[in-house]
Amino acid sequence: MLNGYGATIVEGAWLTLTLALSSMAVAILLGLIGAAFRLSPVRWLALLGEAYATVIRGIPDLVLILLIFYGGQDLVNRVAPLLGYDDYIDLNPFASGVFTLGFIFGAYLSETFRGAFMAIPRGQGEAGAAYGMSGLQVFFRILVPQMIRLAIPGFTNNWLVLTKATALISVVGLQDMMFKAKNAADATREPFTFYLAVAALYLVLTSVSLLALRYLEKRYSAGIKTAEL
Amino acid sequence: MIFDYNVIWENLPLYLGGVLVTLKLLAISLALGLLAAIPLALMRVSRQPAVNLPAWLYTYVIRGTPMLVQLFLIYYGLAQFPAIRDSVLWPYLSNATFCACLAFAVNTSAYTAEILAGSLKATPHGEIEAAKAMGMSRGKLYRRILLPSALRRALPQYSNEVIMMLHTTSLASIVTLIDITGAARTVSSQYYLPFEAYITAGAFYLCLTFVLVRLFKRAERRWLAYLAPRKA
Numbered sequence: 001m002l003n004g005y006g007a008t009i010v011e012g013a014w015l016t017l018t019l020a021l022s023s024m025a026v027a028i029l030l031g032l033i034g035a036a037f038r039l040s041p042v043r044w045l046a047l048l049g050e051a052y053a054t055v056i057r058g059i060p061d062l063v064l065i066l067l068i069f070y071g072g073q074d075l076v077n078r079v080a081p082l083l084g085y086d087d088y089i090d091l092n093p094f095a096s097g098v099f100t101l102g103f104i105f106g107a108y109l110s111e112t113f114r115g116a117f118m119a120i121p122r123g124q125g126e127a128g129a130a131y132g133m134s135g136l137q138v139f140f141r142i143l144v145p146q147m148i149r150l151a152i153p154g155f156t157n158n159w160l161v162l163t164k165a166t167a168l169i170s171v172v173g174l175q176d177m178m179f180k181a182k183n184a185a186d187a188t189r190e191p192f193t194f195y196l197a198v199a200a201l202y203l204v205l206t207s208v209s210l211l212a213l214r215y216l217e218k219r220y221s222a223g224i225k226t227a228e229l
Numbered sequence: 230m231i232f233d234y235n236v237i238w239e240n241l242p243l244y245l246g247g248v249l250v251t252l253k254l255l256a257i258s259l260a261l262g263l264l265a266a267i268p269l270a271l272m273r274v275s276r277q278p279a280v281n282l283p284a285w286l287y288t289y290v291i292r293g294t295p296m297l298v299q300l301f302l303i304y305y306g307l308a309q310f311p312a313i314r315d316s317v318l319w320p321y322l323s324n325a326t327f328c329a330c331l332a333f334a335v336n337t338s339a340y341t342a343e344i345l346a347g348s349l350k351a352t353p354h355g356e357i358e359a360a361k362a363m364g365m366s367r368g369k370l371y372r373r374i375l376l377p378s379a380l381r382r383a384l385p386q387y388s389n390e391v392i393m394m395l396h397t398t399s400l401a402s403i404v405t406l407i408d409i410t411g412a413a414r415t416v417s418s419q420y421y422l423p424f425e426a427y428i429t430a431g432a433f434y435l436c437l438t439f440v441l442v443r444l445f446k447r448a449e450r451r452w453l454a455y456l457a458p459r460k461a
Binding site for chain 2 (some may be wrong): 055062064072078123164
């Protein structure tokens with residue numbers, strides 16, 4: 001299939017998927033930390049969280065990717081000699097990609113999580129405390145299950161944007177399916193065929209995600225009344 | 230000092246030229262995209278499957294695939310077909326600026342169409358009933374009631390789309406254009422100063438984002454004043 005390039009592209013698709021999933025894990029972690037910072041009563045923490053969300057969301061993904069990939073590598077090697085480390089440090093491209101995308105989408109998710117958190121009536125947390133639950137128990141038993149339901153729509157959106165943003169990582173040389181397609185296109189001089197194949201694979205990925213997350217939303221909304229207009 | 234900003238100062242004209250290219254790409258693709266989005270949105274709110282389905286498919290496919298893939302399909306992909314290479318359109322389709330604008334316009338038209346369709350569907354039904362009671366025809370109903378109010382109510386969401394598009398235009402640097410990102414890439418490779426070069430590009434985008442947010446806030450105050458919460 002595809003002049004024998006089918007297998008390499010599927011291999012690339014696998015990398016795209018692992019990249020997207022790992023980045024999302026990092027993004028969720030950073031998003032939760034970011035949301036906690038922004039909701040924190042400590043002023044400088046709140047400001048720090050706010051700055052993270054605003055600055056990252058104000059700069060294109062591509063520029064951030066180039067900045068962290070090339071600029072980060074460059075910076076590490078400028079700083080390391082000052083600390084007495086003289087060998088050239090090569091950052092692992094996959095790890096850098098995961099960190100970069102996670103860092104970018106953590107900012108977007110912090111906004112989603114903050115919104116979800118604020119949408120839960122205060123009385124519920126207070127009721128939990130009145131039952132004698134500790135802060136962590138209130139968080140995991142009362143807030144998280146409801147936050148998930150409220151955050152799913154925003155999360156779905158971010159996941160889809162993140163999946164599509166993985167294509168940009170090919171620009172810095174990570175061998176995802178876009179990168180493999182470019183190689184195949186250059187070798188066979190049939191760019192349209194290969195980019196169309198990649199487009200189809202992305203469409204499958206986004207469609208499956210959409211269905212799965214819609215199902216999840218239904219599950220988590222069980223027992224929630226919706227008013228019919 | 231581990232940072233070297235002299236080079237950035239010397240290359241400021243390159244960045245400023247990049248700002249112009251970015252703004253030009255943004256303006257052209259937004260204008261074309263909005264123009265295409267209005268009929269698409271009208272198709273998306275139609276109850277006839279034959280009208281609704283093609284528009285749904287278009288927005289679904291465009292929104293489900295990465296912008297980079299769409300750009301490569303148009304810029305590199307179309308050259309695969311001799312019929313296109315021999316056609317009268319080839320001088321345009323081999324031009325990077327044209328292809329970038331086309332790809333961006335196609336992309337934003339799909340997102341904008343969905344925003345407008347959502348806004349059209351959210352029209353209070355009393356307004357439509359009133360228009361019908363006044364004896365307006367379908368065309369008049371759309372022209373006088375539905376579109377003006379739907380376009381206004383779409384403003385907050387559309388501002389997000391415009392900012393997304395500003396960020397999307399950075400992909401033009403991948404197809405050789407010297408926009409802000411392109412300028413940064415040039416500086417980065419000429420002087421091997423990637424950190425300074427891209428930080429500067431980021432600062433430019435951040436400024437443009439803030440300016441756009443401000444402009445839309447103003448536009449909302451002007452056109453959505455009647456929806457603002459009443460002052461106590």
